[in-house]
């Protein structure tokens with residue numbers, strides 16, 4: 001598989017903008033094989049966008065993204081779909097299929113991609129649902145779930161094909177402390193026992209510290225800091241300290257780009 | 271003056287672009303249709319049931335009243351020539367050739383078409399289509415194609431139901447209300463309505479079914495993924511389908527006559 005290097009995903013000089021607004025401006029980032037990598041950053045820096053670029057739901061204006069040594073921009077549709085079968089992705093809002101029950105949602109990838117018997121599918125699906133504590137909810141429809149439950153079902157669905165790479169977009173939002181602990185341990189355990197490579201997007205500095213091997217802090221379209229959670233939490237850089245300790249003032253702008261407040265209030269901006 | 275010319279040019283380019291994308295989309299649907307029909311027929315049947323069951327009641331109620339009013343008009347017109355026996359024929363021809371397919375298509379757009387558009391649009395807005403992409407499932411094939419085929423298959427069936435119920439409505443008015451002789455009412459229909467008339471209605475309902483379903487899934491798939499976008503898309507489905515159906519109706523009739 002691939003070039004056998006330690007990096008499963010390598011991003012080089014990535015540039016991407018939405019309209020005139022640059023989201024990434026020369027981003028370089030490595031995801032190491034078999035590790036849990038966290039991607040942190042203020043809201044709106046483009047963490048979700050980065051995940052969509054890595055999975056080629058979006059196409060960058062410049063730069064390369066290598067997955068297992070393959071430049072994903074060169075793949076045709078069927079190769080892309082083959083590659084995607086190695087990914088499991090947990091969307092920020094769960095993205096369950098609303099016309100299918102919880103059980104059928106988790107069974108969906110199996111039914112689409114395999115010819116397993118109903119009994120085997122049932123066995124696999126119930127195992128995965130049990131792992132996220134929702135075996136009892138198998139018969140419910142997605143509309144009957146709370147936000148946190150929906151995300152746990154989505155997690156079960158992301159795991160069901162036993163992917164090599166699991167991508168989590170904000171997995172810890174809206175979970176109570178108990179489920180949070182269970183999910184954090186589950187993420188870690190899958191990573192260690194099954195040799196999965198995990199990418200976690202999160203704002204949750206504490207949870208990330210317990211689960212990640214390596215974290216990247218994004219800001220202004222670039223990597224502002226990276227390292228193990230310990231390194232980041234003891235870092236002296238103002239920017240890192242600002243994010244890790246949640247201060248409004250500092251180099252990371254809390255505000256979306258805007259004209260001067262005073263000017264705008266006085267109506268002079270137009 | 272210069273601005274207007276530029277605006278007209280811009281909107282023409284925009285229209286050409288959209289229309290081109292629309293045609294490509296149609297080709298994509300056609301490309302995936304055979305495999306969907308053979309390997310996943312159950313999914314398609316589910317969608318036929320969805321689209322058909324949604325519209326069945328409204329199609330039957332409207333069919334009954336349209337048939338009845340046609341008989342009222344036909345009776346009052348025919349009685350001027352002392353040709354009351356022809357009430358049934360006049361109503362039947364209008365139903366089979368025109369009002370069956372046209373009314374059904376417009377009702378279908380309002381009931382099943384809007385449901386398709388908002389369903390697909392909401393799936394898009396809630397990342398369900400992206401989630402399928404990520405599970406290496408092509409959402410066009412898995413979501414759009416079965417709904418399109420379901421509509422295409424359901425439309426002619428609904429139009430047939432509309433015409434049948436309409437004939438029953440005409441019978442109620444002609445025979446039960448105005449006492450036209452039941453024998454001559456139906457015999458005239460059998461004698462005068464030709465296979466070509468029925469075929470005209472079938473052709474139309476097939477074309478309208480394709481048009482209405484295609485517009486509904488296109489609008490859903492290209493929805494701006496917000497609540498407002500979904501609302502606009504459903505409205506457009508009804509408006510565009512109604513116009514398209516009436517224009518096609520004129521063209522098909524002109525060709526067949």
Ligand SMILES: Nc1ncnc2c1ncn2[C@@H]1O[C@H](COP(=O)(O)OP(=O)(O)OP(=O)(O)O)[C@@H](O)[C@H]1O
Nearest residue numbers: 018023041042043044045046047048049050092203
């Ligand atoms: N469909 C879109 N069209 C235009 N701009 C967009 C679109 N989606 C996102 N953006 C912009 O891209 C930027 C990055 O968005 P993204 O969703 O990646 O942020 P994020 O880091 O995941 O934030 P959060 O932590 O709040 O989820 C935002 O500033 C947003 O304004």
Ligand SMILES: [Mg+2]
Nearest residue numbers: 047048049092
């Ligand atoms: Mg996000």
